[in-house]
Amino acid sequence: MSTLPHQATFSLRMLRMGVPLLALIWLAVTTVPFIFVVATSLKTPDETFSAPVWALPKHLYVGNYAAVLxxxxxxxxxxxxxxxxxxxxxxxxxxxxxxxxxxxxxxxxxxxxxxxxxxxxxxxxxxxxxxxxxxxxxxxxxxxxxxxxxxxxxxxxxxxxxxxxxxxxxxxxxxxxxxxxxxxxxxxxxxxxxxxxxxxxxxxxxxxxxxxxxxxxxxxxxxxxxxxxxxxxxxxxxxxxxxxxxxxxxxxxxxxxxxxxxxxxxxxxxxxxxxxxxxxxxx
Missing domain, CATH: 1.10.3720.10 (MetI-like)
Known part of the structure; x- marks a missing residue:
């Protein structure tokens, strides 16, 4: 019977740790795509095809924004x-x-x-x-x-x-x-x-x-x-x-x-x- 309070305490601690962990995972899921979009928009067209998809831009190229505006x-x-x-x-x-x-x-x-x-x-x-x-x-x-x-x-x-x-x-x-x-x-x-x-x-x-x-x-x-x-x-x-x-x-x-x-x-x-x-x- 004495193990029940310990089990409840352990479950409560796991819950307290799990909620922030799930929040961080969800933050990554929602943030990473936006970071990818912004990083890719700062690449040159040639760099898009010559470098890995997830690679950061070598130089911040704002010509894409100028063309759009x-x-x-x-x-x-x-x-x-x-x-x-x-x-x-x-x-x-x-x-x-x-x-x-x-x-x-x-x-x-x-x-x-x-x-x-x-x-x-x-x-x-x-x-x-x-x-x-x-x-x-x-x-x-x-x-x-x-x-x-x-x-x-x-x-x-x-x-x-x-x-x-x-x-x-x-x-x-x-x-x-x-x-x-x-x-x-x-x-x-x-x-x-x-x-x-x-x-x-x-x-x-x-x-x-x-x-x-x-x-x-x-x-x-x-x-x-x-x-x-x-x-x-x-x-x-x-x-x-x-x-x-x-x-x-x-x-x-x-x-x-x-x-x-x-x-x-x-x-x-x-x-x-x-x-x-x-x-x-x-x-």
């Missing part, structure tokens, strides 16, 4: 910034309003409508391609940045509403009652109480959707056709054709495209984690 890269970047920025703002506002209604307002079919919204998360993306393409053509929005706003916002709303609804349900009802005593209606309570207090959840929704939309490819490829209106994921696609044998130039595009997301997530990861955890905690 001299092209239409900034046009792609501007389009991505506009489309993703406007989409995220619309997603945050619309999903916050809907989440407040589902979390706090009592009306007929509240739970049924919420269930239908949540069910939208399981709709296959490819099942919407043809209807959205035809609708965009009929509205005259094809090959414009505005063609992407509708699909981006609509397809991001279900998960955003789900996250914010669970978050707003935890806001103390006393704050809502105090606002009612001050003469606020439902709209005033939302803007003055629930919207400010939902900051972590709103940040989670904004960063989560921003990262996803920044990398979105299929709708951008289907709803735009010229470089004047295409976004950064399609810049990678176009540069792949332009530099079919220039691997470092292609990876330079990948690096430049990834940097904004890395910076955004580095500053917002804590808010994302807190916002995701908030929906699963009570009180």
């Amino acid at each position: 001299e092209g239409p890269y900034f046009t792609y970047f501007r389009n991505s910034l506009f489309v993703v920025g406007v989409s995220v703002v619309l997603i945050v506002i619309v999903s916050a309003m809907a989440a407040y209604a589902f979390a706090r307002l009592r009306f007929t079919f509240n739970k049924t409508l919420f269930a239908l919204v949540v069910a939208g998360m399981i709709v296959p993306l490819h099942a919407t391609l043809v209807p959205i393409y035809l609708l965009t053509r009929n509205l005259g929005l094809y090959d414009t940045p505005f063609a992407l706003l509708g699909p981006y916002v609509a397809l991001s709303l279900p998960v955003s509403i789900f996250i914010l609804t669970e978050f707003m349900r935890q806001i103390p009802r006393e704050l809502e009652e105090a606002a009612q005593l001050d003469g606020c209606g439902p709209f005033g309570i939302f803007w003055r109480v629930f919207f400010p207090l939902s900051g972590p959840g709103l940040a989670t929704v904004a960063i989560y959707n921003g990262i996803g939309l920044w990398n979105e490819f299929i709708f951008a490829y289907m709803l735009t056709s010229t470089s004047e209106h295409r976004t950064l994921p399609l810049a990678v696609w176009d540069f792949q054709g332009q530099y079919s044998s220039n691997v470092p130039a292609m990876l330079a595009v990948v690096t430049l495209t990834s940097l904004p997301l890395i910076v955004a997530y580095a500053f917002g990861q804590e808010r994302v984690i807190k916002g995701m955890m908030a929906g699963s905690l009570k009180g």
Whole structure:
């Protein structure tokens, strides 16, 4: 019987050692590919084929980045910034309003409508391609940045509403009652109480959707056709054709495209984690 405490202590020590070890392994799995991309983008085209694949560059060659930046890269970047920025703002506002209604307002079919919204998360993306393409053509929005706003916002709303609804349900009802005593209606309570207090959840929704939309490819490829209106994921696609044998130039595009997301997530990861955890905690 005396061996049981020792076994439990040994298992606890192994667990404490195993978790950091697994974290380091995962860090290596996610970091090494990015290091490979950056290192290869700093090689000359000849060095790519003459040296081992995993070898570091002999000299830091920035000509690949110069070639990329001299092209239409900034046009792609501007389009991505506009489309993703406007989409995220619309997603945050619309999903916050809907989440407040589902979390706090009592009306007929509240739970049924919420269930239908949540069910939208399981709709296959490819099942919407043809209807959205035809609708965009009929509205005259094809090959414009505005063609992407509708699909981006609509397809991001279900998960955003789900996250914010669970978050707003935890806001103390006393704050809502105090606002009612001050003469606020439902709209005033939302803007003055629930919207400010939902900051972590709103940040989670904004960063989560921003990262996803920044990398979105299929709708951008289907709803735009010229470089004047295409976004950064399609810049990678176009540069792949332009530099079919220039691997470092292609990876330079990948690096430049990834940097904004890395910076955004580095500053917002804590808010994302807190916002995701908030929906699963009570009180």
